[in-house]
Amino acid sequence: xxxxxxxxxxxxxxxxxxxxxxxxxxxxxxxxxxxxxxxxxxxxxxxxxxxxxxxxxxxxxxxxxxxxxxxxxxxxxxxxxxxxxxxxxxxxxxxxxxxxxxxxxxxxxxxxxxxxxxxxxxxxxxxxxxxxxxxxxxxxxxxxxxxxxxxxxxxxxxxxxxxxxxxxxxxxxxxxxxxxxxxxxxxxxxxxxxxxxxxxxxxxxxxxxxxxxxxxxxxxxxxxx
Amino acid sequence: xxxxxxxxxxxxxxxxxxxxxxxxxxxxxxxxxxxxxxxxxxxxxxxxxxxxxxxxxxxxxxxxxxxxxxxxxxxxxxxxxxxxxxxxxxxxxxxxxxxxxxxxxxxxxxxxxxxxxxxxxxxxxxxxxxxxxxxxxxxxxxxxxxxxxxxxxxxxxxxxxxxxxxxxxxxxxxxxxxxxxxxxxxxxxxxxxxxxxxxxxxxxxxxxxxxxxxxxxxxxxxxxxxxxxxxxxxxxxxxxx
Numbered sequence: 528x529x530x531x532x533x534x535x536x537x538x539x540x541x542x543x544x545x546x547x548x549x550x551x552x553x554x555x556x557x558x559x560x561x562x563x564x565x566x567x568x569x570x571x572x573x574x575x576x577x578x579x580x581x582x583x584x585x586x587x588x589x590x591x592x593x594x595x596x597x598x599x600x601x602x603x604x605x606x607x608x609x610x611x612x613x614x615x616x617x618x619x620x621x622x623x624x625x626x627x628x629x630x631x632x633x634x635x636x637x638x639x640x641x642x643x644x645x646x647x648x649x650x651x652x653x654x655x656x657x658x659x660x661x662x663x664x665x666x667x668x669x670x671x672x673x674x675x676x677x678x679x680x681x682x683x684x685x686x687x688x689x690x691x692x693x694x695x696x697x698x699x700x701x702x703x704x705x706x707x708x709x710x711x712x713x714x715x716x717x718x719x720x721x722x723x724x725x726x727x728x729x730x731x732x733x734x735x736x737x738x739x740x741x742x743x744x745x746x747x748x749x750x751x752x
Numbered sequence: 753x754x755x756x757x758x759x760x761x762x763x764x765x766x767x768x769x770x771x772x773x774x775x776x777x778x779x780x781x782x783x784x785x786x787x788x789x790x791x792x793x794x795x796x797x798x799x800x801x802x803x804x805x806x807x808x809x810x811x812x813x814x815x816x817x818x819x820x821x822x823x824x825x826x827x828x829x830x831x832x833x834x835x836x837x838x839x840x841x842x843x844x845x846x847x848x849x850x851x852x853x854x855x856x857x858x859x860x861x862x863x864x865x866x867x868x869x870x871x872x873x874x875x876x877x878x879x880x881x882x883x884x885x886x887x888x889x890x891x892x893x894x895x896x897x898x899x900x901x902x903x904x905x906x907x908x909x910x911x912x913x914x915x916x917x918x919x920x921x922x923x924x925x926x927x928x929x930x931x932x933x934x935x936x937x938x939x940x941x942x943x944x945x946x947x948x949x950x951x952x953x954x955x956x957x958x959x960x961x962x963x964x965x966x967x968x969x970x971x972x973x974x975x976x977x978x979x980x981x982x983x984x985x986x987x988x989x990x991x992x993x
Contacts, residue, residue: 597965598958599926601937606958609950613755688820695822699930706824719832727821727829734820 532718533725544708545729552622553703559694562629563687569630570637575667577642588638595635600693604628608700625697633690640686644679645671677748684741688734695730705729761947762956771956774939775964781857781935782922788861789921793868800873811869818866823927826863831855831931856928864921871917875910876902908979915972919965926961936960 533540539549547554576588595603607628612618619627648671656666698707709722716722761767792814799811818826831852835843846854879902887897929938940957944950 593966594962597923597962597969599923599937599961601926601929602940602954602958602961605937605941605950606954609944609954613951692820692822695824696927698824706822706828709825710828713832719828720834720837723825723829723833727817727825730821730825731817735816738820 528721529718530721530725532712532716532721536712536716539712540705540708540726541729543703544705544726549703551703552620553707555691555694555704555706558622558625558629558697558702558704559691562626562633562694563690565626565630566633566637566690567683569634571641571672573634573638574641574645577638578645592635592638595632596639600628600632600696601699603632604696604700607631621697621700621702624700625694625702629690629693629697633686633693636686636689637683640679640682641675643682644675647678648674680744680748681741684737684744688737691734691737692730755951757951758947758949759952761943761949761952765946767943767947767953767956770939770942771936771960774934774936774957775960777853777933778922778925778935778964781853781860781928781933782925784857785860785864785925786918786921788857789864789868792862792865793872796865796869797872797876800869801876815866815869818863819870823859823863823924824930826859827856827927827931830859830862834858852928852931852933856925856931856933860921860925860928864917864924867917867920868914871910871913872906875906875913878909879905905981908981911972911976911979915969915976919968922964922968923961 543549543551543553545555547557573588573591576584577592579585579588604625607624611624611627652670652674653666656670657663661669694704695706698704698710701707703711705726709726713719713722762771796811796814799807800815802808834855835846835851838846883901883905884897887901888894892900925935926937928935929941932938934942936957940953943953943956947953
């Protein structure tokens with residue numbers, strides 16, 4: 528065991544790998560944060576489409592969810608990696624490919640959470656909102672979604688943690704995130720035990736922090752009855 | 753888009769054989785990892801209910817640490833970091849018998865064991881205490897109450913989240929390609945490398961995964977309906993990450 532390898536490469540692992548400052552376009556957080564925000568936006572859209580009364584909106588959304596939930600993320604990353612250059616006739620950098628793949632993939636899972644959250648709001652709420660004269664869009668935006676979001680918090684944060692862990696798969700196409708940074712250092716130093724254990728602890732600190740924050744949010748939003 | 757489709761790459765040359773081998777390896781690694789994960793899940797789930805703090809802490813540490821770190825990191829850990837620590841004869845044996853397969857199987861099984869543990873725990877916790885008390889009051893012994901009341905209910909409640917989690921395990925076996933286990937995604941990429949036909953190769957892999965996942969989900973939905981507890985609407989919450 529020689530943990531001096533961590534001290535020596537600490538800057539590269541954390542600044543380049545975790546945060547994304549350095550010579551490479553990279554960083555776990557620089558990928559995870561936009562992926563979570565954009566994936567959530569697309570997820571709300573998908574979730575609403577899944578509940579639409581019109582079949583030509585509902586059925587495509589259902590197919591979207593079922594396909595992406597039935598295929599491994601690695602496969603989806605390869606799809607975007609090979610197909611985007613063919614479709615757009617330009618090679619997108621790893622960052623763009625990875626971000627697109629994560630947003631599209633995770634939106635299928637987030638969409639299901641949003642759907643379940645909306646369905647958990649009592650029907651009377653919608654009827655009451657309509658009775659006060661709100662349009663259906665206003666009802667959704669001001670009455671249903673705020674309540675649904677509260678119910679969704681635990682499942683949402685869980686999915687955000689999954690997404691955060693999944694960003695490690697971007698290293699497969701060469702994106703320099705924390706996992707790739709550890710691989711690069713390991714190629715030079717040949718200290719796999721110390722390096723992979725170290726990044727495991729870094730990942731764990733991030734995900735555990737997220738789950739603690741979620742517990743805090745849950746308590747804050749739990750209505751006192 | 754000026755892409756020339758050539759679907760014949762999927763049945764000419766060795767493609768068919770590669771895909772078949774890929775499916776077999778995916779199923780092999782998934783089934784072995786599933787058994788390991790099941791054993792670890794039950795063991796750690798049981799340890800977490802014991803009135804002996806050190807074992808409880810150990811089990812909690814296992815669950816919280818292993819499921820909160822990316823599977824890819826565990827793949828590298830079990831493949832690159834663990835073998836050098838083993839005794840030399842075992843190392844030799846491993847490297848002569850597909851070390852990457854066993855490392856991948858361990859990574860997958862230990863990671864999902866932590867997740868199975870949570871599924872099992874939430875299933876048992878969702879049974880109210882009164883069920884147990886009612887069973888005892890009818891004259892059953894503790895062992896009989898578990899055998900005839902608690903375990904049958906728990907197993908039925910666990911079916912949906914356990915199915916979901918098992919499908920996650922199957923899909924996650926694709927991560928083993930990073931340590932060059934020749935499973936389905938790996939073979940898909942191999943066809944792409946040999947034929948330069950990415951679209952066709954990826955379609956074949958995707959369709960196979962979808963077929964596997966949807967058919968398992970369909971069978972388990974029948975099982976779930978067959979064994980559904982009458983009058984019960986609420987199910988156990990979906991498994992965590």
